[in-house]
Amino acid sequence: MADNYNLPPQAYHQQDDEIDLKELFIALWKGKWIIIFTTFVFAVGGVLYALSQPNTYKAEAVLASANDNKSGGLAGMAAQFGGLASLAGINLSGGGTDSKAMALAILQSRQFINAFINKYDLMVPLMAGEKWSELTDTLQLDSEIYDSQTKTWVREVEPGKSPIPTDWEAYKEFKKLIAVSESKDNGLVTLSITHLSPTIAKQWVDWLVIDLNAWVKKESLDETRRNIGYLEEQIQKTSISDMQSVFYQLIEEQTKNLMLAQVQDEFAFKTIDPAVVPEEKAGPKRALICVLAVLLGGMLGMGIVLIRFAFTKKD
Template sequence: MTEQTTAQAALLEDEEISLIDLAIALGEEKTTILKVTGLFTAVAVVVALLLPNIYTAKTVMMPPQQQQSGAASALASLGGLAGLAGAAAGIKSPDEMYVAFMQSEGLQKSIIEKLKLQERYDTKTIADTRKKLQDNVKIAPDKKSGLISIEADDKDPEFAAQLANLHVDELRVLLGRLAVTDAQQRRMFYEQQIKKVQVELAEAEQSFRQAKAQSGMQVTAVLAESGVRASAELRGQIAAREVQMSAMSRFATAQNPDVQRLGGELSALRSQLNKLEQGSGVAETSTPLQQQAVRSYRDVKVQEAMLEVLIKQYELARVDEAKEGPLLQQLDVATAPERKAKPKRAMIVLAAAFGGLFLSLLFAFVRRALRKSLETDQGSTQMVLLHKAWSFKR
């Protein structure tokens, strides 16, 4: 028990000596500690005061929840947007897709040009300006609410609000352009088909008038009784739906429900036409001239039916073209913030003060250790060897 008590006493004595040595070291280097800490603090105060105030403006938007037109339906299935979203590979949700749109090169270039950011940021290239813009604008989707927040930083609070709101405006323009582009393509396609059918209809009417004059018969009465009129209308419906299928193939795949519906209707119409024309129509007329008149009349009715359907589809495409793009709602419009967001001057000064205090303490302990080592012969010898090892003079 006596030996154990003696050991514990020695340990406590060593600890007390260490604490005393620590206090002595701090006391001997107190001037250095105060000077270094004060210097760091003073520099931090100057730097914090020189840093400009940065204001953060925030806007919140709700991306489109559903599409409003045939063109927008194509957007929903990424038919028209897939090319633009190429830079956004790996997108897992619609929110991330809209974030990628706002970070796309085309949209950012438009913002840079409208706000003259290259001059404001004093950058040499558009690439440098885009990088600076991305550093100053934070776009983040909220997984729970589905909303997207846009935070813009700038020295001018008014400009920060303008920068945040312009991202929403440019996204709205981009989505509208994509939707209108698809509607334009469909409208132009139907315009071409209408012109083509009008020419064929004029030729069919001319051919029918000639055949009717040569046959000398009331073709319409014969056709009404024989059922060729119904056959002509079916042919017209089939041809019109084939045109629709051709138009939809530009922005929809074979798995699209509308494409599958049209395919089913075409199959049913063709089956109905085969049943109707078996043993009826042209074969029941008496002379070749009358048969030619019947065929010419049927061609006229086919072209008329096609023209009617094409005009309806053309009007629908024009309506889609006149509509706005997907509805993008801005819940909170960014306004000029009244208070700065950064720099946090107090935090900068405190961090610098603690950093200076830590470095000064470390320096004090090192100096104390070196000074004590020089007081012994072994320590002096080690210092000489250390100096010689690190000396470049041989």
Template sequence: MSDKQQPAQPQYVAPPYFQQPHDDEIDLRELFAALWQGRWWVIGLSMLCMLVAAAYAFTQPNVYRAQAIIAPVNNPFQLPREQQSPLPIHELETALFSQTMTDKMADLAQRSIKVATDVQRTQGTIQLSAEGTDPAELLNRIQAVTETVDTAYKSLMRQQTEHSLNVLNSELKRVDSEAVKVSLGEYTAGQTYKLAMLNHPSTQLIQVVKPATEPTSPIKPKRKLITVLGFLLGGMLGAAIVLVRFAFKREGTE
């Protein structure tokens, strides 16, 4: 059979749902052309939003942060290594900035004290920080803590030790077992020594690792960042308006 006598092969036709209407296709060149034609919208809104953002940023007050770092003194009672029991740093923070301690420091500083704390457990330190618009006031606030925290903490520990001794002495009078008396007597002797050390003016429990200095550079507002974000937001808004106008115009011509 010759080629001319062979039956024609049927051609495959894609179903309608696979056929893409060419009229709905958007050419990237058309989009870039539309953006170029509406470039003044993009530029104008970018500049407008940038000016608004800059005006907002430069009308906001400068906010500063003052910081100091404190830490517990290693072996403040000069005990042998086997008798040392350092207080965990997170428990120390809880004790230092309890309401009782805050009131004691406020009484010593003769002013209200309010600072934020950040425990750095790996270094065994506590970072004090305060934020505000007045650098000198922030420095005074942090210094009020660093100057009173050791005295206030010694006072708190003294009260707790005195209470412990009162309880121990009462128990010594009450118990009859000689073994219990010996055990309580040893613990009472240790608490008595601790109280004597707390009463001595040279004993220090909290040390200032890094004293506070008056801040000179504000931490916020980030004026440059706000201005740049305003410019970018304006550019995005301008581009969106141009593309929406292009889409409506394109539909109107179809």
């Protein structure tokens, strides 16, 4: 003990700042009721929160690109008739875009999604759905958002905003439901919709595939018609028979593409595994929510006890 009196002042501070694990365990044991209480409160809150969340269901379809072995538009013309076109002084080697990547970009674009929502009148089930009734297979709406009797939007909004959802709000909400993934191994694309209603989820996936194929098909047909029109103009501008022969061959090829595209329904993607009505819920993960709530409550309780111990030790 006499040696301790001879220690310099810095040594006293160092001894005071040292953490004794035994003291920590004793402090935690003394504060066990605080830890138990906070853990219990968070556990009950986690259970109530998990039970209050409605079930969600995910329907998905597996798709394969219908254009992996084909090239369209000016890129296809350049691949087959690049030499002939160069003789005619025409550049057909415009930068081509991967057809699958372009179709996937269209699928997630704001223009396509808003057109999809408006076409099938999906604003109400998208923005006002509350829960799904398994007995009647119907989607129940939130009366605080949409009045189904008067068919009016009654949601509370900030001053200056309309209770009717905008296209931008609908787009952001739809983006939360849709998921698109591409396999690196085989290139197959999985398109899924997660919704409160399993029937609606399946239906929306089917509609998305149909509309995406129709959208890409229309754009391709329009491009092909523009190509044919351009080539016909070039025929009128030249009197050289060799060049006219080149143009006619190019027009013939584009006309074939046009005829084939008009009879092809699965233009962008072929359905390998169509969507079905899911029978098992995709969420919420109630067990995980409860476990996280218990862990968070226990950590908070331990934090409170240790903070009290630290202040008590300083005093």
